[in-house]
Amino acid sequence: MRVALIGYGSVARAFVRLLDEQKKRFPFRIAGAHTLRHGTAYGPELAFGPAAANVAEFLDKAQAEVLVELSSLAPETGEPALTHIREAFARGLHVVTANKGPLAHAFAALRAEAAARGVEFRYESTVMDGSPVYNMVRNCLPGVRVLGFSGALNSTTKIILRAMGNGRTFADGVAEAQSMGIAETDPSYDVDGWDSAVKAAALANVLMDANVRPQEVEREGIRAISAEDVRAAGDAGEQIVLTSRAETLPGGGIRMRVRPERLPIGDPLATVQGTSNLLLLHTDLMGTLGTISIEPRVEQTAYGLLSDLVDITRTL
Ligand SMILES: NC(=O)c1ccc[n+]([C@@H]2O[C@H](COP(=O)([O-])OP(=O)(O)OC[C@H]3O[C@@H](n4cnc5c(N)ncnc54)[C@H](OP(=O)(O)O)[C@@H]3O)[C@@H](O)[C@H]2O)c1
Incomplete structure (x- = not known):
């Protein structure tokens, strides 16, 4: 499964390291990454060059099946992640995010949009990193x-x-x-x-x-x-x-x-x-x-993203 990243900060780097370490066990491959000030990269090497004109251009060129949205939090609006997620849904991509802004501002609408497009939306890392919260309620209760x-x-x-x-x-x-x-x-x-x-x-x-x-x-x-x-x-x-x-x-x-x-x-x-x-x-x-x-680190946030990807593959 090809994974596009938006944001390439602490969490995204830990996630890329985790995918690399676990590449023999899991079939997820990086298709590219787009950032605010550090340009855009296409392909698994993540060689950053000039920025795509916008997220739509990045997603069209990256040709991924899932977007992992890891841009900075804007608590008052949930943007820019909200728009990024909608751009991905519109292209038939599943979305995984660690950014809690979109859930806090528009969860019901995003859930409905994902369902209407027939794609999955997962967000386990938004609270308590990779520890099961949403998945515990959904799967165990x-x-x-x-x-x-x-x-x-x-x-x-x-x-x-x-x-x-x-x-x-x-x-x-x-x-x-x-x-x-x-x-x-x-x-x-x-x-x-x-x-x-x-x-x-x-x-x-x-x-x-x-x-x-x-x-x-x-x-x-x-x-x-x-x-x-x-x-x-x-x-x-x-x-x-x-x-x-x-x-x-x-x-x-x-x-x-x-x-x-x-x-x-x-x-x-x-x-x-x-x-x-x-x-x-x-x-x-x-x-x-x-x-x-107990003392989770950014590696556990990365695990939460991986757990979401694995969960999505189970639905396909
Ligand atoms: N750090 C944690 O332990 C943790 C845990 C759970 C959840 N989270 C959430 O995970 C997300 C990422 O956290 P982080 O710690 O990795 O943040 P970070 O290190 O500050 O990195 C943020 C990244 O987002 C990019 N970005 C910001 N605005 C953008 C835009 N409009 N378009 C494209 N890219 C944009 C930045 O681009 P530039 O590189 O160009 O500046 C940067 O690469 C946040 O929403 C945070 O709340 C973090």
Whole structure:
């Protein structure tokens, strides 16, 4: 299966390395890659030359069967990924993405467009890297309704808060997250809770049929948290965690909140440190169950993309 990439940053490079390592086991081959400022490449060697005039030209020339969309997140709109995905659907390509923006802004429409075109749309890496969230619900929880969720889903803020707890500065924490390749292209999206709000909207749209936008999430980031706040929480046996929560309201509708919370050390959401993430799903038939990932790296995001590709081949 021929794979076109849009975006060639941390995730795309890890994904290309993974495909190369696993080429004897899996039949996926790179057809090309298109970027914003680094030009366009056609063929598996990824020799970048002048940029295609636009994504339509890239997709027409690359002649792929699936688009792996890995451009930067724009939390307010879901663009440019939203347009890229639609361009791919229009050409009969399946789409895999790690970009949560399109799910947070237009999931229901994209699902309908994919179905109308007879193509698959997969997005396991958008939340918690390659750990099963969407696939767990789809494949392992038939008949279960997700009523809400609670998550500690943003690695960059955990790293910043840990750095501050260890006597380092807020900026040191941002730099550490960037050096690990896990910060958003613009790290203020992590710090100000946008990443968590987009994840909450994406989860609510996919798992709860919510039809919400990130702007509807009550959002407070960690910018106002001081080193003194982190130390005071630690002294009280608590941990500051940027949480993402959703609940179905008694009268209908869904409330979603992102905010820093002081949680007792024993709270499941306070047990995940650094890049580790935890998501608890609150359901009707299965009570509360969760997914945890311990210190995932960008290689696990790449695995989530590979798992989506494998899943698509099973449908063909
Ligand atoms: N990093 C992670 O651990 C992680 C985990 C889960 C999900 N994600 C998501 O995965 C996506 C990629 O993340 P990343 O860390 O790889 O980002 P990144 O390193 O900042 O790379 C972003 C890539 O997108 C390209 N790009 C941006 N706008 C574009 C446009 N209009 N047209 C074509 N290409 C465009 C950039 O092109 P240039 O190279 O020319 O600048 C760059 O190659 C993001 O949506 C992110 O939210 C990341």
